[in-house]
Amino acid sequence: MLTFRHFIGGAPCDSVDGATLPVYEPATGAQYAIVADGSQADIDAAARAAAAAFPAWSALPAAERASHLNAVADAIERRAVEFAAAESRDTGKPVALARGMDIARAVVNCRFFAAAITQFSSESHTGPGTLNYTLREPHGVVGCITPWNLPLLLFTWKIAPALAAGNCVVAKPSELTPATASMFADACAEAGLPAGVLNVVHGQGPRAGQALVEHPGITAISFTGGTATGTRLAATAAPLLKKLSLELGGKNPNIVFADCDFERAVADSVRAAFLNQGQICLCGSRVYVERALYPRFRDAFVAGAKALTVGDPADGNDLGALTSGAHLDKVLAAIETARTEGGTVLAGGERVRPAGRCADGWFVAPTVIEGLPLDCRTNQEEIFGPVVTLAPFDTEAEAVALANGTRYGLVATVWTRDLDRAHRVSRALSAGIVWVNCWMVRDLRTPFGGVKASGVGREGGLEALRFFTEPRNICIRIAGESE
Numbered sequence: 001m002l003t004f005r006h007f008i009g010g011a012p013c014d015s016v017d018g019a020t021l022p023v024y025e026p027a028t029g030a031q032y033a034i035v036a037d038g039s040q041a042d043i044d045a046a047a048r049a050a051a052a053a054f055p056a057w058s059a060l061p062a063a064e065r066a067s068h069l070n071a072v073a074d075a076i077e078r079r080a081v082e083f084a085a086a087e088s089r090d091t092g093k094p095v096a097l098a099r100g101m102d103i104a105r106a107v108v109n110c111r112f113f114a115a116a117i118t119q120f121s122s123e124s125h126t127g128p129g130t131l132n133y134t135l136r137e138p139h140g141v142v143g144c145i146t147p148w149n150l151p152l153l154l155f156t157w158k159i160a161p162a163l164a165a166g167n168c169v170v171a172k173p174s175e176l177t178p179a180t181a182s183m184f185a186d187a188c189a190e191a192g193l194p195a196g197v198l199n200v201v202h203g204q205g206p207r208a209g210q211a212l213v214e215h216p217g218i219t220a221i222s223f224t225g226g227t228a229t230g231t232r233l234a235a236t237a238a239p240l241l242k243k244l245s246l247e248l249g250g251k252n253p254n255i256v257f258a259d260c261d262f263e264r265a266v267a268d269s270v271r272a273a274f275l276n277q278g279q280i281c282l283c284g285s286r287v288y289v290e291r292a293l294y295p296r297f298r299d300a301f302v303a304g305a306k307a308l309t310v311g312d313p314a315d316g317n318d319l320g321a322l323t324s325g326a327h328l329d330k331v332l333a334a335i336e337t338a339r340t341e342g343g344t345v346l347a348g349g350e351r352v353r354p355a356g357r358c359a360d361g362w363f364v365a366p367t368v369i370e371g372l373p374l375d376c377r378t379n380q381e382e383i384f385g386p387v388v389t390l391a392p393f394d395t396e397a398e399a400v401a402l403a404n405g406t407r408y409g410l411v412a413t414v415w416t417r418d419l420d421r422a423h424r425v426s427r428a429l430s431a432g433i434v435w436v437n438c439w440m441v442r443d444l445r446t447p448f449g450g451v452k453a454s455g456v457g458r459e460g461g462l463e464a465l466r467f468f469t470e471p472r473n474i475c476i477r478i479a480g481e482s483e
């Protein structure tokens with residue numbers, strides 16, 4: 001049985017109170033590890049270690065912090081195969097996806113922010129009679145809280161800019177998927193990152209996570225997770241006047257016009273619905289198709305969903321297991337709700353029990369449902385699994401109204417060859433990101449985040465560096481010039 005421990009002050013350690021949690025392998029449903037279950041005392045130790053490391057770390061020239069991040073990227077890359085196997089085992093996702101997406105992006109995240117910090121600059125405003133310039137200084141010790149769907153990808157997406165900007169970090173990964181966070185801590189040690197600069201405290205959200213948000217030594221929190229948790233976190237942080245970035249849930253529309261590149265639209269819509277078992281906040285879970293194309297698109301989409309293989313994540317299947325037993329139950333219950341609401345299940349709709357070692361794993365068949373109105377639970381609530389609804393629309397205005405008709409606003413996708421329509425619809429959509437004729441293409445320089453219930457604040461590129469720094473204005477009078 002593996003053990004994942006905290007990483008505080010440059011060394012692994014157990015919880016002060018000795019508490020642990022079981023960690024399960026989603027593909028088999030069996031426990032394979034234990035993880036330290038942190039409490040306020042562990043968060044406090046981590047915050048103190050981070051505070052002690054902060055003066056030296058923040059005083060380093062940006063180029064030296066960048067070198068450290070690049071060394072961490074190298075250390076991950078050297079063990080990429082091991083990282084991918086661990087991520088796959090911990091989350092249930094196909095090992096090839098873990099290697100090609102999660103681990104590859106974790107390396108790129110470190111390298112990207114290493115480069116970005118050396119290009120980061122601040123404004124100056126001249127005269128008359130004054131020179132104003134803006135200092136961009138690190139906050140001190142910041143907290144990073146991440147979910148289970150893309151564990152290392154999202155962990156590094158926050159930690160890399162925080163460290164690059166000169167902060168020290170206390171990070172709390174999801175208690176469901178602690179493996180690669182621990183391996184990342186090891187990689188930081190191997191790469192020679194000074195002790196205390198990065199600290200990892202494992203454990204449950206309401207315990208370790210809550211203590212992190214409440215800790216007086218933590219000045220800013222970057223959080224990715226569900227909207228309900230984000231709302232709670234905001235309520236905790238508000239009276240403490242902490243800076244907050246919230247990347248929350250989505251119920252993303254995918255609008256397909258009749259003039260689209262059909263093959264590409266179908267293939268990418270299937271990918272957008274089911275990649276990572278539908279457990280990506282960016283997944284397109286509501287597909288709206290112009291009526292003239294609807295029957296042909298539906299048939300091709302359903303055929304695409306049925307062609308996906310589901311099974312052992314180590315065996316080259318398209319879909320692996322959902323990440324927890326509780327989440328499996330939630331997704332199956334959502335499919336039942338869809339049936340109760342009058343939806344027709346065109347594909348999937350049930351649990352899958354692969355033969356062999358994965359028979360008790362948490363697998364769900366790619367599920368396609370049609371015949372549901374916008375205002376039902378299935379189309380309003382985030383399911384976060386391999387479940388997608390299809391519906392026809394008649395006009396551009398109707399498509400936009402359907403797309404915007406939930407409380408979420410993370411991303412949207414539009415398929416059309418009409419350039420004017422692409423611009424018009426993109427502007428009309430309430431979403432932090434609109435992809436036109438593509439899905440999940442990420443240029444890390446772009447702002448990333450949602451509107452409405454999908455979040456507050458932006459990550460990515462300079463936005464992340466802005467979040468992790470405090471701007472201060474210095475105003476100097478220039479004698480001899482009139483003000």
Ligand code: NAD
Nearest residue numbers: 146147148173174205206209210225226229247248249281
């Ligand atoms: P979650 O909200 O349950 O947990 C996220 C993290 O918050 C975990 O580390 C958890 O331990 C911690 N947490 C829970 N309660 C807490 C509390 N009271 N105080 C502090 N921390 C607490 O989310 P999840 O189920 O792990 O992840 C799935 C959700 O994440 C989905 O809603 C998905 O859309 C969202 N997500 C959003 C993005 C994005 O970029 N917008 C990316 C990935 C996932």
